[in-house]
Amino acid sequence: MVGRLPLKWSRHLGRCAGGLAVLFRTEGLRLSRINLRLCYPAMDAGKREQLARESVVSTAMTGCEMASLWHHSWAVNKNTILGVRNLQLLSQGNEDGRGTLVLMPHTGNWEIFGIFLASLRPSMALYAPPKIAALDSIIRTGREQTGAQMVPTNVHGVRALLKCLKAGHIAMVLPDQEPDMGGDFAPFFGRPALTMTLAHNLLKRTQCHCVFGFGMRVEAGFELVFLPAEKAIYSDEQKVSLAAMNRGVEACIAAAPEQYQWEYKRFRKQPQGKSTVYRKKQ
Template sequence: MSPRTEPRCWLVAPARWVCRRVAGWPQRRLLRWGRVLAGVLTPLLAGRRRIARTNLALCFPTLDEAAREALVRANTRASVTGLLEMARAWYAPGGALRGLAEVEGLEHLQAARRGGRGVLLLTAHFPHLDLGGRLLGEALGEPLSCMVRRVDGSCGERLMQDGRQHAFASVIGKKDVRGLLRTLSRGGLVAYLADQNFTYNSAFVPFFGVPAATLTTTPDLARRAGVEILPYWCQRLPDGRYRVRIDPPWDEAHGSDPAAFAARYMRELEAVVRAHPEQYLWWHRRFKTRPAGEASPY
């Protein structure tokens, strides 16, 4: 690491200490502090909230302005709370997570793993993404691996890399296709996300009725590794606990039309998001890439 980078990251160690403390909080306290921090940080999140407002206007056009603003506020609370849930995912001892989640569809995962095969676990960007992967790993009795986008030289990236190494079996860079295939071929379980805006290997498919540039290479990766794709979703319930649901494999994963799989992915994700619309990463410019002739809404 260069001498110029090291001084900028002196906060990593104390931030790690704070994360470890947060990880041991009772769930009620964690959720309460998520609400408090959301109120404190709201003025600093104006840009992110503006993106969320645009996305929600596109995806929920029938909501009036007051209802959309209420949803923006709820999404801010969920997103900020997600930072605390991330700390819990990274550092909470297994016993602290006991009883925190109900897991459905484990039989689909057990069937896909017959013969020691790996599984590509397809999910999406929710505030409690890391915690959902940790909870699923606890239910299975073995940690998942995860594939994430890395930002070289970032202090926040250093903190996240350290935390995820505690919570996951391995952390694979988003562009490390060989690493992904190697992990799957060795029987690993890899959490994989493909729901953000893509400018390559993508197709425009509907997401809440809006054409969204969506990655199409997921089925090809599974074929190359010789594994199944199983979608899984995690949502926080009104009582503060979590539901992790594993779906059976989709027929589209075995077809010859990658765009059909991408369209199925967005349909299923939309159904999940509609159940708890505040619990999605609306801060991302999901519709930045547009079909020819359309301007970006941002």
């Protein structure tokens, strides 16, 4: 039902839902406050609180936007893209036939970014079916509307990503959540965070190009932003590569910190064991 709404109205609905989430002090707001305190300890407390509230609203807006983007066709969705910044970074990776690994943090709206990428070159991404089975066909159809191929989040999916990159195509990976397959600790905003090793392994085995990107919410639509990856991300040393990847995520966040999904328990696991930082006080 939400998907049938134009983007303008789905955003308005999300803004209202996010406002209620702030008003009723939901779990998302509590977690956002904790993560922002950990990541921006020197920030003024009032500014940090405002950022936490804006993030909760932004996350609700993203959810409603996704429904609209999945439901509407590319002919409609492409009109929501009002600008693309640094697109030349994407083409650099294909000049010599190499594939391109695009790292897309949970900033703004990553759905529109992925749909756009697949409209340019053959693209592939890992996909885990939602817990609500009825949503599977809706999400899959929406994400594949420009030709992107969804592969499972297992060994078979990783092999498919390797073949995709070796063929000179685009592989899309969300790099800023705790990994299900393969991880190591690397600094994220100066704190140890369990970080996926998938991107490092793909870079090492395919010699592909790497770039960061996200769909930033702007008035009446989106601006798609590409940012360069540090040279260190190509290092054979895993810890060096992972640290560079996390700095790339930080650079994306810095462009629109209020649009980042701060509700995620990024520091739940620590080198010494499970962290208690997210535990509710009795």
